[in-house]
Amino acid sequence: MLYTVIPAGGSGTRLWPLSRSSNPKFLHPLTGSDQSLLQATVERLSPLSDPRHQYVVTGTGHAVAVARQLPGLPEENILVEPSPMDSAPAIALAAAVIAERDPEAIMGSFAADHLIADAEAFTRTVTKAMEAAADGLLMTIGITPTGPETGYGYLRRGKALPVGDLLAEFKEKPDHVAAVEYVSSGNYLWNAGMFVWRVDAFLAELARQRPRMHDAIRTLAAAWETPRRDALMAEIWPNLERISVDYGVMEGAAAAGKAGVVPGDFGWNDVGDFDTLGSVLPTDEVGNVIIAAGEAKPEVLTMDARRNVVVPGSGRLVGVLGVDDVIVVDTEDALLVCPRDRAQDVKRLVDELKAKGHRDLV
Numbered sequence: 001m002l003y004t005v006i007p008a009g010g011s012g013t014r015l016w017p018l019s020r021s022s023n024p025k026f027l028h029p030l031t032g033s034d035q036s037l038l039q040a041t042v043e044r045l046s047p048l049s050d051p052r053h054q055y056v057v058t059g060t061g062h063a064v065a066v067a068r069q070l071p072g073l074p075e076e077n078i079l080v081e082p083s084p085m086d087s088a089p090a091i092a093l094a095a096a097v098i099a100e101r102d103p104e105a106i107m108g109s110f111a112a113d114h115l116i117a118d119a120e121a122f123t124r125t126v127t128k129a130m131e132a133a134a135d136g137l138l139m140t141i142g143i144t145p146t147g148p149e150t151g152y153g154y155l156r157r158g159k160a161l162p163v164g165d166l167l168a169e170f171k172e173k174p175d176h177v178a179a180v181e182y183v184s185s186g187n188y189l190w191n192a193g194m195f196v197w198r199v200d201a202f203l204a205e206l207a208r209q210r211p212r213m214h215d216a217i218r219t220l221a222a223a224w225e226t227p228r229r230d231a232l233m234a235e236i237w238p239n240l241e242r243i244s245v246d247y248g249v250m251e252g253a254a255a256a257g258k259a260g261v262v263p264g265d266f267g268w269n270d271v272g273d274f275d276t277l278g279s280v281l282p283t284d285e286v287g288n289v290i291i292a293a294g295e296a297k298p299e300v301l302t303m304d305a306r307r308n309v310v311v312p313g314s315g316r317l318v319g320v321l322g323v324d325d326v327i328v329v330d331t332e333d334a335l336l337v338c339p340r341d342r343a344q345d346v347k348r349l350v351d352e353l354k355a356k357g358h359r360d361l362v
Contacts, residue, residue, distance in 0.1 A: 001048075001049060001050065001053050002045075002048045002049045002053065002106055002107070002108050002126070002130060002196075003049065003053045003054075003055065003098050003102070003105045003106065003107045003108070003199075004045045004048060004049040004053065004054050004055065004107075004108050004109075004110065005055045005056075005057060005091060005094040005095075005098075005107055005108065005109045005110070006038070006041055006042070006045075006054070006055065006056045006057070006109075006110055006111070006112045007057050007058075007087055007090050007091060007109065007111060007112065008024075008026050008038060008056050008057065008058040008062065008066060008112035008113075009024075009057075009058060009059055009062075009081075009084055009090065010024055010025075010026075010084075010113070011024050011025075011362070012024050012025030012026075012113065012271075013346070013347045013350040013351075013362075014272055014273040014274075014343065014344060014346045014347050015028075015030075015271075015273065015274060015346070016329075016334075016336065016346055016347075016349060016350050016362065017329055017331045017333075017334035017335070017336055017361070018291075018311055018313060018329055018331060020361075020362060021061075021362060022061060023065075024062065024113075025037060025113050025271065026038045026041075026112035026113040027062070027065050027066075027069065029291075029292065030115075030271055030277060030281075030291060031115060032281045032282055036069055037112060037113045037114070037115070037271065038056075038066065038069055038070070038112045038113075039069055039070065040115075040116075041110060041111075041112050041113075041114065042054060042070055042073070044116055044119050044122060044123075045108075045110065047119075047123050048108070048123060048126055048127070049108075051072045051073055051074065051077075052074060052077075054073055054077060055077045055078075055079060055094050055097075055098070056070065056073065056077065056078050056079070056112070057079045057081060057090045057091070057093065057094050058078065058079075058080060058081070059080070059081055059082075059083070059084060060080055060081075060082055063078055063080045066078055076225075079093060079094055079097060081093070081237065082233055082234065082237050082238075083237065083238060085237065085240050085241075085242050086242050086243055086244050087193075087244045087245045087246075088210070088213065088241070088243045088244055088245040088247075088248035088249060089213065089217065089237070089240045089241070089242075089243075091109050091195070091245050092202075092203075092206055092213060092214070092217045092245075093217055093220060093221065094107070094109070095107055095199045095202050095203055095206075096199075096203060096217045096218050096220070096221030097221045097224050098199050099199040099200065099203060099221065100221050100222065100224065100225075102199075103199070103200060104198070104200070105198070105199045106130055106133055106134065106196065106197070106198055106199075107196070107197060107198075107199050107202070108126060108129070108130075108194070108195065108196040109193075109194065109195045109196075109245075110194050111192075111193055111194075111270070113270070113271055114192070114268060114269065114270050114271065115267075115268070115269040115270075115271055115280060116266055116267060116268055116269075117266065117267025117268075117269075117280075118266040118267050119266075121264070121265065121266035121267075122264070122266040125141055125262055125263075125264040125265075125266060126141065126194075126196060128163050128164065128262050129141055129163075129164070129196035129262045130196055131163045132161060132162075132163040132164050132196075132260050132262065133196045133197045133198055133201075134198065136198060136201045136258075137161075137197070137201070137258060137259060137260040138195065138197045138201060138202060138205060138249070138250060138253045138258055138259045138260070139164070139195065139196040139197060139259070139260045139261065139262060140155065140167060140191070140194060140195050140196075140250065140259065140260075140261050140262075141192060141194040141195075141196070141261070141262050141263075141264045142155040142157075142189025142190060142191065142192065142261045142262070142263055142264065143189055143190035143191075143192045143263075143264055143265070143268045144189060144190075144263050144264065144265040145182070145183045145188065145189065145190055147183065148176060148179035148180040148182070148183045149179060149190065150173060150174060150175060150176055150179050151173060151272065151344075152173060152190040152191060152192075152270075153170060153171060153172055153173055153190070153191035153246075154170075154171040154174065154179075154182050154188045154189065154190060154191060155167060155169075155170060155171070155188065155189045155190070155191050155261050156168040156169040156170075156171060156187055156188055157187050157188070157189065157261060157263075161260055163260075163262065164260050164261055164262035164263070165260060165261055166254075166257060166259070166260055166261075167250075167253075167254040167259040167260055167261040168254065169254060170191065170246060170250065170251050170254065171188070189261060189263055190268075191246070192264070192268055192270070193246070194264075195245065195250070201258075202249070203218070205249055205252070205253050205258060206248075206249055208252075209248070209249060209252045209253075210241065210243075210248055210249070212241070213240055213241055213248070216236045216239070216240060217240075219232065219236065220232055220233060220236055220237075272344075273343035273344055273346065274309045274311070274327045274329065274340070274343050274346070275309070275327070275340040275341070275343035275344075276343070277289065277291060277309060278307070278308075278309040278327075278340060283307075284302075286302075286305070286306040286307070287306050287307035287308075288302050288305065288306065288307065288308045288309075288310065288320075289308070289309045289310070290310050290311075290312070291309070291310070291311045292312070299312070299317050299318075300312050300317075300318045300319075300320070301317060301318070301319045301320070302319075302320045302321075303319075303320070303321045303322070304321060304322045305320045305321060305322060305323055305324065305326075306324045306325075307324055307325045307340070308320055308323065308324065308325065308326045308327070308328065308340075309326075309327045309328070309340065310327075310328045310329075311328070311329040311330065311331075312330055313329065313330055313331040313332070314330045314331055314332050315332075316330070318330050325339060325340045325341070326338070326339060326340065327339070327340055327343060333361065334361055336349075350362050
C-alpha cells in the first residue's frame with residue numbers, strides 16, 4: 001500500500017478571478033464533473049492508497065475546506081503548514097510524519113490540481129515507480145511529451161534501469177528551439193512534479209543535502225502527536241529554507257545517481273490557465289466550454305460565438321455574442337474578459353492588483 005501525499009497550496013493566479021488565495025483552484029470543480037480537482041485527485045489515488053494512508057498538506061486558510069471536501073480522510077492526515085514555504089518543507093514534513101508512523105513506508109507525492117484522463121494508466125505507471133523506489137531510488141514520473149511545450153520543465157533520461165531510467169538532469173522551461181530539440185531526441189520527458197520514494201531514502205537524501213531542514217523537520221514530526229506540536233511549528237517553520245523539492249533535493253539526488261524516472265502517458269494536464277481548460281474539457285457543438293463555478297449552474301447564452309471559455313460564477317446570466325476564442329469569467333466581485341491566446345497573461349492582472357493594494361481581490 002502506497003502512502004499518498006497531496007500538496008494543496010498556491011492560488012492559481014492564471015485562473016483569476018475564479019481562483020483566489022482564499023479559494024484556490026484545487027477546491028473548484030474544474031474536472032468536467034461536480035468533483036473539485038482535489039476530490040478527483042483523491043479518487044484517482046484510491047486504487048493505490050486507502051484513506052488511512054492518504055495525506056494532504058495545506059495552509060491554515062484551506063484546512064477547513066479540505067476537510068469538508070474530503071470527509072473520509074482522517075483529521076490527523078491533514079497536515080497544516082502555518083505559512084507557505086514551497087514544496088520541499090511541505091513534502092519533507094509529510095515524509096517525516098509518515099516515517100514516524102511507518103519507517104519502511106513508500107510514499108508518493110501528487111499535486112492537488114492536475115487533470116488525468118486515463119486513471120488506469122496512471123495507476124500502472126505509479127506502480128512501476130513503486131517497484132524502482134523499493135530499491136532506494138528517489139523516483140519521479142515524467143510525462144511523455146506530445147509536442148515542444150515551453151511551459152513545462154523537462155527531465156533528461158539517463159541509463160536504462162529494469163524499471164524506468166536513471167534521472168540524468170532537470171532542465172528549466174526551454175525556449176521553442178530547445179523544446180523542439182528535447183522532444184525530437186526522445187530522451188526528455190515533461191516534469192509533472194510527481195514523486196515516489198521510500199521515506200527513509202528521501203529523508204537520508206534530505207539530510208545529506210539540507211541537514212538543517214532535515215533536523216528541523218524530524219523534530220517537528222517527532223512532536224506531531226504531542227501537545228508540543230503547535231509551539232514547535234511556530235518556532236521552527238518560519239525559519240525553514242523556502243525552496244522547491246526539485247531544487248532542494250531531486251536535482252542533487254540526480255547528480256549523485258540516486259534518482260530515477262518512469263515515463264507516463266495518461267493524459268496529464270496541470271490546469272495552468274483558462275485556455276488549457278478550454279482545450280481539455282467537454283465542449284458544445286461549436287467548441288464553447290462552460291465551466292460551472294459553484295453548485296448553482298447559472299445560464300449562459302451564446303450566439304454566433306465559437307471556441308469561447310465561459311465561467312458563470314456570479315449567479316447572473318452571461319451572454320456571449322459574435323466573438324470567438326475569448327475567455328469570460330464572471331464572479332461576484334470581478335469580471336475577466338480576454339482573448340484565449342492571452343490566458344497566460346492573466347497573472348499580470350493579479351500582480352497589478354497586488355501592486356495597487358487590492359489584496360481583497362486576489
